[in-house]
Amino acid sequence: MVILNDRLVEKGKAQIAFNNRGTYYGDGVFETIRCYKGIAIFNESHYFRLMSSMRILRMEIPNTFTPEFFEQQILALHESSDKGSKHSRVRITVWRNEGGLYTPEDQTISYSMELRSLSGPFQKNAVNEVELFKDHLLPLGMLGTIKTTSKTINVLAGIYKTENDYDDMLLLNQNKMVAECISGNLFLRSDNIIKTPPITDGCLNGIMRGQVIAQLKRMFNYSFVEESITPFELQRADELFSTNVVQGIKSISKYRKKEYDTAAADELRTFFNEKLFD
Template structure:
């Protein structure tokens, strides 16, 4: 049983105030559920501190500006970081690994056109058991039912994730561990819950933001790490589905799980060496 399961209740921060999870009530017509009018940020913490907090904060601010949300004056880095620390203390999650999710949605009012550009927000915390581990993704395929349409909006961490949701359902129904999403040009964009990297020899590629992939925080950290490794070269280039079966290695990254190896795509199986090396480097950088 995990530490979370031992707790009788959870506390969250709703608009900056502690509220028991089961008592956190939102209006039935809040714009987050009515229109997907929101953004969120998922962060990993260690010993009460947010990893790469500055990068997360500025992405959140950028996403809110792009969606024309009115950012509260108190929404400073110091305010949010302090609130996160308070929540981790309250939940007794400040001694080890944990996960934070900040969700921001526009206040109720209006139809498609909002009558109020100001926002509500929540912060929730859960425990994580270990540092980054290469938990193998045993088999993947392409998701072809719906596409990610490459634009600035597709790069945001928004609460409108229908393509990812439908891909997740398809994967579960067909016994895949993950699926790769395609853009309107049928090029590989990302996985359901992370950015995708492909290695052939010592050359590594990941789709550029312009192809429609999420502007992932771990994506940026992995690119930075690879640039420091003399045994690899990294480029941001379009990836065609044809390249998948020619690759030596495919791995998927996100801030919570780190780097995860794909072991099989159709009849092709893959190595895990680079993913293991990256996780070792990330763990040393963040936790040692």
């Protein structure tokens, strides 16, 4: 089952207009939310990012879009779906309704919600080899910080990754600084200093990024800074890891000839698994 504009619908019967603006122009935004026992984790943070993203795209936000509304919709989706797994992910997609060419005829929206099961809590990955993606550069500015449905650079990086047997790619911005991974924010550790690119470098304003930053600032064994990362720093670092709400903290094990430690990522993963899950 999926939710399409407030209604529970069988996946095979969920239909939207062929000329919807999400398909025609990538005129939409989305949120991916991790849930545990049917409850959205970091629900408030996801809600405010979604509302902020819709405002940035000048969409008309329905009066019904409240944090409580989304909690109820997510719970209804879980109750209508397979209850075998405690862990799941919900994707909320919002797109502007059809009409107009580049210029919309109105700002009203449609939305959908879909559920997928996850195998368990945040897992430690075995091998995760990365490389720089140089074919296209991420733009700087506000649009890079939100989850729009037009993620062409991430898609092309994913294809390059598959064709060249890498596990992930590091994306560069227009200043040739390392901004993020395909689907996660990047953190770099040198000795006891951990840093991540600032939002002004064009990286996603990730929910898990914010949670990890808050935790790092509480830890006495590390110092944290938001600072641009140059490609030259990668091979001098002791550790690299990426973050998102579905995978949690994902260690990067190898970049070119450099192999990395996983100490900080392991510590953070343990902390969040104990905090969020039984």
